Amino acid sequence: MRERKLYTNNPMYGGGGGMYDHQMLWSSHPFAHPSTFDTLAVDPALRDGVRADLLRFVRRREHYARAGRAWKRGYLLHGPPGTGKTSLIAAIANLLEFDIYDLELTAVGSNSDLRLLLASTRPKSLIVVEDIDCSLGLFDRTRTSSPGQDDEFDDPAGTPRPLRMSPYPPRGRERISLSGVLNFVDGLWSSCVGERLIVFTTNHVDRLDPALLRPGRMDRKIELGYCKAHALRVLARNYLGDDDRGPADDCRYEKLIGEAERLLEEVHLTPADVAEVFMGCDGDGAPAALQKLVDDLNSKRIARKCAVSNNDG
Incomplete structure (x- = not known):
């Protein structure tokens, strides 16, 4: 004690x-x-x-x-x-x-x-x-x-x-x-x-x-590296919880977290970056927070591709 x-x-x-x-x-x-x-x-x-x-x-x-x-x-x-x-x-x-x-x-x-x-x-x-x-x-x-x-x-x-x-x-x-x-x-x-x-x-x-x-x-x-699939699920559990979701929310949750996991293989975000997204969605519900993360990852992926194309050109 x-x-x-x-x-x-x-x-x-x-x-x-x-x-x-x-x-x-x-x-x-x-x-x-x-x-x-x-x-x-x-x-x-x-x-x-x-x-x-x-x-x-x-x-x-x-x-x-x-x-x-x-x-x-x-x-x-x-x-x-x-x-x-x-x-x-x-x-x-x-x-x-x-x-x-x-x-x-x-x-x-x-x-x-x-x-x-x-x-x-x-x-x-x-x-x-x-x-x-x-x-x-x-x-x-x-x-x-x-x-x-x-x-x-x-x-x-x-x-x-x-x-x-x-x-x-x-x-x-x-x-x-x-x-x-x-x-x-x-x-x-x-x-x-x-x-x-x-x-x-x-x-x-x-x-x-x-x-x-x-x-x-x-x-x-x-x-200690960038956020990948397991780290994302730990962060989602820590920040978004896993209670009070119906079957429809569960289905959307798994779809969105799977999409985020795929994008994290292409876009480097740290666990702190992901946590900041989830903190900004406090009270909005897990699907809304994951959707915000997917949208941010897609924006970064597109910006990265544009930057690579401009450098090649």
């Missing part, structure tokens, strides 16, 4: 050694996100595989000790914006009854401060860094150019760019380095608190340095 918490780190610079306690380092709020594995709009095989992996992890304390490994696991969630990365994090916390530490790296002054924050977390927790590629510019050192040069026109307007980092720290204060983040994930300090998940999210997995992605740091990489 313990109330679970969502923590965020307070700004800190210059290192504080032992003078900081948990309450000074982290601000907390009650965690009450409603997402569960039953409400996730993801492929059922992926959903069930992740759930089984998590339940296996929390049962294996003795196995980790016998193998000489810290009792932790790293997850990398990647995919386009709106594909459910945050919802999956909340569902994991609800499944395992873990607290969440939402770590904002740009508010951490140095590698030593990062270690201090890590050591101050508690067991049964998820340490989350969202948009890791945008936090500190931890992009792939093997690339010949920085992100944003080769793919300048690939991102939608407003997509944050990874910050470029000088190889030299600013005067007067150390900054977090890639080495500091790697040690945070699987160095000696990572073993100071047991039964913990470290979760990174990114929209651009190809931009991250390979050293960050190897097993032992990110043990499982989970790709």
